[in-house]
Amino acid sequence: xxxxxxxxxxxxxxxxxxxxxxxxxxxxxxxxxxxxxxxxxxxxxxxxxxxxxxxxxxxxxxxxxxxxxxxxxxxxxxxxxxxxxxxxxxxxxxxxxxxxxxxxxxxxxxxxxxxxxxxxxxxxxxxxxxxxxxxxxxxxxxxxxxxxxxxxxxxxxxx
Amino acid sequence: xxxxxxxxxxxxxxxxxxxxxxxxxxxxxxxxxxxxxxxxxxxxxxxxxxxxxxxxxxxxxxxxxxxxxxxxxxxxxxxxxxxxxxxxxxxxxxxxxxxxxxxxxxxxxxxxxxxxxxxxxxxxxxxxxxxxxxxxxxxxxxxxxxxxxxxxxxxxxxxxxxxxxxxxxxxxxxxxxxxxxxxxxxxxxxxxxxxxxxxxxxxxxxxxxxxxxxxxxxxxxxxxxxxxxxxxxxxxxxxxxxxxxxxxxxxxxxxxxxxxxxxxxxxxxxxxxxxxxxxxxxxxxxxxxxxxxxxxxxxxxxxxxxxxxxxxxxxxxxxxxxxxxxxxxxxxxxxxxxxxxxxxxxxxxxxxxxxxxxxxxxxxxxxxxxxxxxxxxxxxxxxxxxxxxxxxxxxxxxxxxxxxxxxxxxxxxxxxxxxxxxxxxxxxxx
Numbered sequence: 340x341x342x343x344x345x346x347x348x349x350x351x352x353x354x355x356x357x358x359x360x361x362x363x364x365x366x367x368x369x370x371x372x373x374x375x376x377x378x379x380x381x382x383x384x385x386x387x388x389x390x391x392x393x394x395x396x397x398x399x400x401x402x403x404x405x406x407x408x409x410x411x412x413x414x415x416x417x418x419x420x421x422x423x424x425x426x427x428x429x430x431x432x433x434x435x436x437x438x439x440x441x442x443x444x445x446x447x448x449x450x451x452x453x454x455x456x457x458x459x460x461x462x463x464x465x466x467x468x469x470x471x472x473x474x475x476x477x478x479x480x481x482x483x484x485x486x487x488x489x490x491x492x493x494x495x496x497x498x
Numbered sequence: 499x500x501x502x503x504x505x506x507x508x509x510x511x512x513x514x515x516x517x518x519x520x521x522x523x524x525x526x527x528x529x530x531x532x533x534x535x536x537x538x539x540x541x542x543x544x545x546x547x548x549x550x551x552x553x554x555x556x557x558x559x560x561x562x563x564x565x566x567x568x569x570x571x572x573x574x575x576x577x578x579x580x581x582x583x584x585x586x587x588x589x590x591x592x593x594x595x596x597x598x599x600x601x602x603x604x605x606x607x608x609x610x611x612x613x614x615x616x617x618x619x620x621x622x623x624x625x626x627x628x629x630x631x632x633x634x635x636x637x638x639x640x641x642x643x644x645x646x647x648x649x650x651x652x653x654x655x656x657x658x659x660x661x662x663x664x665x666x667x668x669x670x671x672x673x674x675x676x677x678x679x680x681x682x683x684x685x686x687x688x689x690x691x692x693x694x695x696x697x698x699x700x701x702x703x704x705x706x707x708x709x710x711x712x713x714x715x716x717x718x719x720x721x722x723x724x725x726x727x728x729x730x731x732x733x734x735x736x737x738x739x740x741x742x743x744x745x746x747x748x749x750x751x752x753x754x755x756x757x758x759x760x761x762x763x764x765x766x767x768x769x770x771x772x773x774x775x776x777x778x779x780x781x782x783x784x785x786x787x788x789x790x791x792x793x794x795x796x797x798x799x800x801x802x803x804x805x806x807x808x809x810x811x812x813x814x815x816x817x818x819x820x821x822x823x824x825x826x827x828x829x830x831x832x833x834x835x836x837x838x839x840x841x842x843x844x845x846x847x848x849x850x851x852x853x854x855x856x857x858x859x860x861x862x863x864x865x866x867x868x869x870x871x872x873x874x875x876x877x878x879x880x881x882x883x884x885x886x887x888x889x890x891x892x893x894x895x896x897x898x899x900x901x902x903x904x905x906x907x908x909x910x911x912x913x914x915x916x917x918x919x920x921x922x923x924x925x926x927x928x
Contacts, residue, residue: 360517367558378633404634404748411751429655429774431647433639433699437624440639448644450748450774459748459774461638474655489637 375488377407380418385492388482390421392456403453403460421460423480424498425451428459430472447472449495463494471497499599503725503732504925505718506539507881508532512682512713512869515615521551521562522569524714525609528874529570532716535894538728539718545603546576550590550610551873552583555625557613566609576603583629584808586610587715587876588912588921592738594719595923604724608880611714612871622710629915631746643707643809645747645916647699650811653775654701656826659814661701663829665692666846667810668705668866670838675863677899680878682711682869688845692810706810711869715877717884733887736907737793737924739786741779743772747916750774756781758821759788760795765824777812777917780819784922787909788821791924796821800857801905802886803837804879806913806920807864816911820922822857841899861886861900876912876921883908887927 354364375382384391393402393416395409402409402416409416428450436444447467450459464478477498486492508531510516510524519527533539547570549563559565563579582589587610594608614622627640635645653659668687675681692705725732744750752770756778757763772778784796793799803820807813814828823831831837835848837859862868862882865875885894886905892898905927912921 357517362517365558373632375633402749404746406749410744410749429648429652431644431651431699431701433641433644433647434697435623435699436620436639436641436644437627438618438620439624440641441620443639446639448639448648450648457751459750461635461746461748463638474651490634491638 378405381405382488385482385488386486390423390480390493391418392421393417394419401456402458403451403456404458421456422453425453425478427464427472427474427476427478428452429474430464432469449478451478451495463491464496465494466496500601501722502595502598502735503720503722503928504735504880504884505720505725505728505730505732506532506536507715507717507884508535509680509715509874509878509881510713511680512711512871514682514710514712516712517615521557521611521613521714522566524712525566525611525716526569528714528716529607529609532718536728536730538730541571543724543728544572544575544605544607544718546597547572547607547609548590548593548597549577549579550581550586550608550877551579551612552581552586553612553625553872555628556616556622558616566611572607582919583914584806584872585876585912585914585919585921586873587878588910588923589740589876589919590873591717591876591880591923592740592921594717595735595738598719598721605718605720607716607718608877609714609716610873610877612873613712614710614871615712619710635746641699643702644699646809646811647702649747649774649815649916650701650809652773653811653815656773656775657829659829661693662689663832664706664810664814665689666832667807667813668692669844669846671807671860671864671866673842673844674839674861674900675867677895677897678863678868679896681863681867683709683867684863685867702809702811708808708865708870711871713869713871713874715874715881717877717880731888732928733884734926734928735923736926737787737791738921739783739788739790740919740921741782741786742919743777743779743917745915745918747774755825756785758785758796760797761821769825776815776825777819777913777920779917779920780816780911780913780922783920784820787922787924791926793924796909797855797857799907800909801907802858802861802902803909803911804860804862804864804883805911806875807860807866808870808913810866812913813859813864816913817859820909820911822859823854839900858902861902876910879910879912880923880925883910883925887925
């Protein structure tokens with residue numbers, strides 16, 4: 340038994356914001372292994388410049404944002420290709436936001452409505468100046484060539 | 499189910515950050531306030547608790563509820579945590595109600611907190627936005643103010659609601675809070691000041707939005723027998739209701755309006771409901787609560803409402819969901835002056851009640867001015883409603899300005915996501 344056991348010292352310190360009370364900086368970071376699971380075909384579609392929605396053959400509901408099972412009747416849905424043109428259902432321009440998106444501000448969010456589809460799709464609209472976006476305005480989808488497998492691989496511009 | 503009463507409550511001052519005290523200590527302060535206000539009640543008579551806090555990201559401490567239970571000296575009694583976004587506090591209140599109504603407990607403590615000042619506001623916005631679909635919504639620019647801005651933009655399109663009407667809500671709630679010493683951001687504002695404050699997500703300015711907050715609130719619920727035994731001035735919780743809707747607002751179906759007892763189908767024949775302009779879950783929560791409380795016409799049978807005004811726009815939308823006015827009339831309801839306190843000078847001209855009886859909405863100042871420490875918020879509303887119905891606002895707020903003359907029945911409303919979980923509870927003077 341070593342009665343003089345001693346931990347090694349290090350040069351690392353702690354970032355302090357205050358001493359009364361003591362407020363220290365605590366860093367926290369994590370990488371997840373996130374599976375898109377049953378939503379995966381949507382993200383695969385983005386690589387082929389396709390927007391994939393889901394269709395319920397049991398009750399006929401058509402979803403612009405896909406879901407594996409129908410929200411209305413619970414039956415499994417089938418994939419279908421959404422049109423690449425739609426209309427602005429509503430919109431906003433964000434001048435502030437979460438940390439990850441501050442670099443993008445101001446950015447414009449829209450909910451897109453498509454003919455013959457029951458629900459909407461959240462996306463970004465680019466290329467418009469303040470005051471130019473209107474509800475009902477025609478928009479078309481564009482896709483990133485270098486796919487990131489994120490919903491931002493698709494975005495919209497005015498027609 | 500048996501009758502349930504609120505017998506005492508307590509809150510702490512809400513602030514952007516409370517670094518002097520951790521979450522255990524803030525809840526302890528609110529708890530001690532509640533115990534001191536009902537001397538007959540001691541820890542021995544409390545059978546268990548429910549703890550509400552929204553985000554483990556904010557606490558950076560899993561099982562934080564267990565630590566509060568421990569700090570309050572309530573071990574080894576039963577306890578659990580409930581979580582449901584912005585409605586966490588309202589869900590906690592109803593969970594405690596269920597514990598007593600079912601006979602499982604005679605006295606149950608509902609306790610809630612949030613510690614949002616531990617990160618910067620932009621990081622907090624990220625944490626909150628993680629309560630939206632992380633496959634399809636969050637990565638596109640996840641920001642709740644952006645979601646609500648889109649919802650109200652559609653409300654404006656459907657019904658002609660204006661930014662000035664929204665600004666009047668900000669004027670009202672901030673001015674009410676000048677007389678509430680617990681409030682985080684009391685202020686006397688003008689419509690012009692609200693509109694010219696920094697834009698967050700068009701059309702919502704920073705004064706249209708509640709802030710990040712820290713603080714705690716507790717409510718103690720009891721059976722009739724224990725309420726009588728412990729003394730004080732109990733208030734009955736006569737109705738509870740809750741509703742839900744799709745997490746993604748893009749998924750909101752469009753069908754027929756769900757009608758409340760005092761409503762008819764005719765005005766709504768052309769309205770696609772709920773769309774993204776209305777909260778179907780809030781309507782269902784109200785319908786269930788009114789049914790349990792025996793309310794046929796909320797416009798006539800409620801004396802005040804404390805609702806979840808995280809945004810000025812959502813107050814207008816929620817007044818419609820609760821049936822205080824018809825869908826589409828929320829803006830006119832504000833213009834009429836009906837939701838304002840009759841004894842305060844807001845510096846606004848009102849259009850008159852157009853048949854709307856004065857029905858103060860957020861007399862406390864609401865989330866906009868009191869703050870929104872998420873897990874505490876729904877309980878804060880319960881505490882303010884409890885004090886209103888007891889007639890003890892003057893004693894607790896240090897000023898009786900906000901005390902309504904003899905209120906008989908109030909409604910509290912807690913709301914999560916883009917209308918994803920919503921609770922409505924009815925409280926009545928005994």
